[in-house]
Amino acid sequence: AQSVTQPDIHITVSEGASLELRCNYSYGATPYLFWYVQSPGQGLQLLLKYFSGDTLVQGIKGFEAEFKRSQSSFNLRKPSVHWSDAAEYFCAVGASNNNDMRFGAGTRLTVKP
């Protein structure tokens, strides 16, 4: 079964600064990888996903993520953070042969003015 770890519980960045949120996964085959964002009191919204092909994936709201098989990582990046990016971010790993999507514990992003 797959699993995912988000090492950072809480990150604070200044508005306009760059952002990188870390995600490490464990899975024997090629995983399906996802980043979701959750605003307070809301459900989760997909930012981007990786199934195969180009390892650098572009998503909505200016986010991107890079799949690195050698490091079992799928880190989320944004070059310039906006105050509206303050939210909780979840990395998830799935597989084509089951419905067992695993979510990380989440990273809460605070944006300083």
Add this chain to the structure above:
Amino acid sequence: DVKVTQSSRYLVKRTGEKVFLECVQDMDHENMFWYRQDPGLGLRLIYFSYDVKMKEKGDIPEGYSVSREKKERFSLILESASTNQTSMYLCASSLFRGDEQFFGPGTRLTVL
């Protein structure tokens, strides 16, 4: 756009009550899921369903049951609510196994 709706945003129940949480999706998805979300624990899968009347237990099914009588509707039932079931409950659906899941807005349940 896929839409997943949940019957209530906020719910307050008393210990021992039977609680029904309803979820409806409008995109003919095969798979539907119920998660609970607690701070620091992320999302934990309670049950999922891959077809009408079909269900499988997730990681934390104890104290919960589910019902899927129609493809678009997936219900979570707390037979006898307890205070440790106070949580945010999220419903999701997906078209294919392992694929992107679409989430409802969540139901924040408080059991007193």
